[in-house]
Amino acid sequence: MSETKTLISGAAQQKLLAFASLIALLIGFSLASPNFMQTSNMMSILQATSVNGVLAVAATLVIITGGIDLSVGTLMTFCAVTTGVVLTWGGMPLPLGVLTALATGALVGLTSGAFVAKMKIPPFIATLGMMLILKGLSLIVTGGRPIYFNDTPGFTEISQGSLVGKLIPSLPLPNGVLILFLVAGAASYILARTVLGRYCFALGSNEEAVRLSGVNVDRWKMAIYALAGAVCGVAGLLIASRLNSAQPALGQGYELDAIAAVVIGGTSLAGGRGTILGTLIGALIISVLTNGLRILSVAPEWQTVITGAIIIVAVYADQLRRGKTK
C-alpha cells in the first residue's frame, strides 16, 4: 500500500510545483509593479492566454498518445482563412463560419492522423509536412492578403465580448477566456472519462499492447488527431475574432509556444502521462511571464531567453521529482 501513497503524493507534487511557480510569479510581479495586479491587466493576461491555451490543449491530446503535432499553429491560421472565405467572400451566416472552422480543423487533423496511423509516418515528420502545407495553402487561398470580417456583425464578440460580464458586471471575463475554459474542461472530461481519452493514455503508454488487446489502434489514433484538429479550429476562430481578420502569414511559431506550455505543465513527451490542468497552468505561466516582464520594461529578446530557461528548469524539476519517487 506504500506504493499508492508515494504515487499520489508524487502526482500532487508535480501539479503543486507548477501551480506554486505560477503563484510565485504572480506575487513577484505584483510586488515589483503596482500596475500588475489590476483587474484589467489580469484580464489581458487571460485574454492573451486564450489562443495559446486552446492550441496547447490540442497539443496535449496528441502528446499524451506519444506523438507530437507541429501543425497546430498553421492549422489555426488555415481554419481562420477558411472561415474568412465562407463568411466574408461567401456571405454566409456566422454559425456556418464557426462550423467551417471546426470542420476544417477536424478534417486536417484526420488527414495528419491518417499519415501517422495508416502510412506509418512518424508524427514529427507528418505534422512538420502538414505545417508547411497549411502555411502555403493559407497564403495561396488568400493571395497573401488578410481577409477582414467587417461584414459579419458580432464576429469580434466571439473572443472579445463578455457573456460573463453581462451577468456579473464586476467580472468582465472575455468570451475568449470562457471558451478556453470550456475547451479545457471538455478535454479534461474526455481524457478522464471517455473511451477516446482512455486510448490516448493507452497508446502513449504501450501502443503494441493496445494493438494486441484487439483495439483498432489506427482508427482511434486518427480520431485523436481529428479532435486535436477541431480544437485548433476553435483557436482559429479566437484569433480571427481578436484580430477581426484572418492573417494568412501568422501561425508558424505558435506550435512551439503550445508545446512549451504542455511541457511546463508536466506532460511527458514520451507519452502516457499528462493533464489538461497542467497545460493550462503552463500556458498561464508563459503569459504571466511575458506580461510581467513587459510591465517591468524587460526587452522582448530577454523575455524569450527567460521563457526558454523556464522550460528547461520546469522539465529538470520534473526529472528530479521522478528520480526521487523511483
Next chain:
Amino acid sequence: MTDLIRMEGIDKRFPGVHALKGVSFDLRPGEVHALMGENGAGKSTLMKCLSGVYVPDGGRILVEGKEAVLTSPKAAQDLGIGIIHQELALMRDLTVAQNIWIGREPRLSFGRIDEKRLNEETAALFRNMNAPMDPRMLVGRLTIARQQMVEIAKALSHRSRALIMDEPTAALNDAEIADLFAIIRQLKAEGVGIVYISHKMDEIKRIADRVTVMRDGAYVGTVAAAETPISKIISMMVGREIVDERPPAPDLSQAETALEVRGISRRPDLHDVSFSLKKGEILGFAGLMGAGRTEVARAIFGADPRDSGEILVHGRKVEIRSPKDAVAAGIGYLSEDRKQFGLALGMDVRANTAMTSLSRYADRFGRIDETALERIARDYIKTLSIRTPSDLQEARLLSGGNQQKVVIAKWLLRDCEALIFDEPTRGVDVGAKAEIYRLLEELAAAGKAIIVISSELPEVLRLSHRIAVMCEGRLTGFLPGGASQEEIMALAIRRESAQAAE
C-alpha cells in the same frame, strides 16, 4: 470428440526466413498442451498465427471443426482464443482495471466509461482467482509477478475457450506458480484448452497432458507428458543428445581472495550482507524472488546507493559510488535484463563489444580505431563461439544465448576480475545454456571470480562451487556446491522471526 483447435500445414515466411514449415498442432478441450522448442523454433510465431497477430501464408486453422480466418487479435478473441504474451503487453500508465478491459470498456452514453462497473468487474475477476488486487492500482507500480497476474486476469476476462500462455511463469516465484497452476487446473475442469509454452521441464511434468515439440520452424512430434522422460523431450528439441554434467569443484584452498564484501546494508532491502569470493570460484546466489540477490549485486556494483558496508578487491578497500567506480575496480555486472541494460540492440556486435572500453581504442581527437575493434570483436566471436554472420551484425538479430555472449565479451575486454551474472540464461534455450555454463567454468578456470544469481535452483546447483542463500535481504547461510534443493529451500525460507524462535 472434436478438437477445440486444429492447425494444419501452417506455413509462414518472413523476408529471408522460412519461419513455419507446414506445422500442425491441435488442442482438445480441457487439456494442457505444452509447446516446446528452442528459441527460434517457431513456437511463438505459430501461436501468433493462432491469436491473429500474424496471418499464415499457407495451411488452415479449424476452430471447433469450422475453418476460421484470423486476421486480427480481435477476430481470434471473438472466437474465444486468448493469449498471454511473453513480453508483458500492458500499459504501465493505466490502472489494473483499465488494462484488463481495454477495448471493451463498459460504456455509458456518449462514449463515456462506466468506471464503477469497470472496477467492480475487475475486483470480481481477481476474487475468482483468489488473488487480492486493487483494480485502481497503476500497473507500472506493480512488481513483474503482479503484472503477470493482471495479464492472466485479462485473458480470463475474455471467457476464452482456448488460452495460450507464452512462458507465464518466467517471473513468478514458487508460491505464485502454485497459484497459477491452481487456476490452470480450475480452467481445465471448466473445459478450457490451454497451450502452454515453457522452457522449464519440471513445470511441463507438473501441468501438461501432451507435449508437442518444434525445431527450426518444423513439427517434430507430439508425446504424452506423463510417459515421456525429460531427456527424450530435450533430444527432440535440439535434435541431438546433450551431455551436460557438473564437473567437480576445483580446490580453492590456496587461491587468493578476489572480492570481499563486508556488512553491506541498504534499508529496507539489504541487511548486513558479508561474503568473500576467491579467484577461480563460482559463488551461486539462491533465494526466492525478492530475497535481495539482485539488490546485493546492484549495491556492490554501485548501481544503488548503500547505507553502510565496504568492498575490498584483492584485499584493498575500494570506494564504489557508481558503476563507473566498480568497473574501474575490475567488477563487471551482467544484468538480468540484457535488452534493457546490457546491449545497444540496434548497434552491431563490434560496437557492443567495445562499449565499455571505447576510450582505450580512441586517439586524442576521439577518433575510434575501427581496425583494432574489428580484430578484437572477431577474436571474441571465435573464442566464445558467438554465432553471428559477422561482427557487423546488429545485436537484436542474435539469439538470446549469443546476445549473452556479446555481453560477456564486453566485460572480458574490460579486464574485469570479478563478474556478476544476474540470471545468465534467462531467455536462453537449452542447447545454448550448456554452452554458457561451460563458458562460465572456463572463465573461472582462467582465474576470474564469478557470482551467479539465478532463480532456477538446478542452475545454481549445476554451476556453483559454493552457494550463498538469501532470505528477506539477509544472507541466511552458505552451502557447498553439491548441496540438495531441500537444504537450499530450508535456508531460503529462514526468516528472521523464525530464526529468533529457534
